[in-house]
Amino acid sequence: MRQRQIQREQERRRAEATRQQAASERVAALRDRLKQQEAIGSAAVTSAGVQRVRLMAYQDRLRAKITETWILPLSEEQRRDLQATTQFQVMRNGHVVQLELVKPSGNALFDASLLRAIRRASPLPALPDDYPLDVLEVEMRFRANS
Numbered sequence: 001m002r003q004r005q006i007q008r009e010q011e012r013r014r015a016e017a018t019r020q021q022a023a024s025e026r027v028a029a030l031r032d033r034l035k036q037q038e039a040i041g042s043a044a045v046t047s048a049g050v051q052r053v054r055l056m057a058y059q060d061r062l063r064a065k066i067t068e069t070w071i072l073p074l075s076e077e078q079r080r081d082l083q084a085t086t087q088f089q090v091m092r093n094g095h096v097v098q099l100e101l102v103k104p105s106g107n108a109l110f111d112a113s114l115l116r117a118i119r120r121a122s123p124l125p126a127l128p129d130d131y132p133l134d135v136l137e138v139e140m141r142f143r144a145n146s
Contacts, residue, residue, distance in 0.1 A: 070117035079144035094123035
């Protein structure tokens with residue numbers, strides 16, 4: 001009888017050790033998977049950050065091309081503190097579509113000259129090759145004194 005109890009106790013301990021080993025392996029596998037996901041997430045965040053910087057640089061190029069063609073028909077005094085916000089889409093090839101003034105300056109000549117400059121600047125630089133969409137939605141504010 002005592003022998004049987006010892007055997008059962010040994011079997012119970014072996015079973016418990018097997019369960020603990022399996023649990024440890026599951027925890028290790030979960031940790032590995034978590035590390036992989038963190039690495040992927042970190043790479044995605046880094047990639048998104050790089051893409052955001054490239055997009056900002058691209059928008060700076062758009063602004064530069066537009067301001068090169070912008071002829072302000074107003075005197076320095078008339079254009080002081082004027083600013084307007086435009087919205088437009090840039091197609092992959094750089095063509096501007098759906099141009100509109102979303103926040104006018106209050107000066108019709110200023111606003112018209114800005115819209116004319118954007119139309120004349122089209123086509124703008126083509127979208128970056130790594131930009132995932134075929135159209136970029138742009139909202140850009142322009143100031144007369146900058």
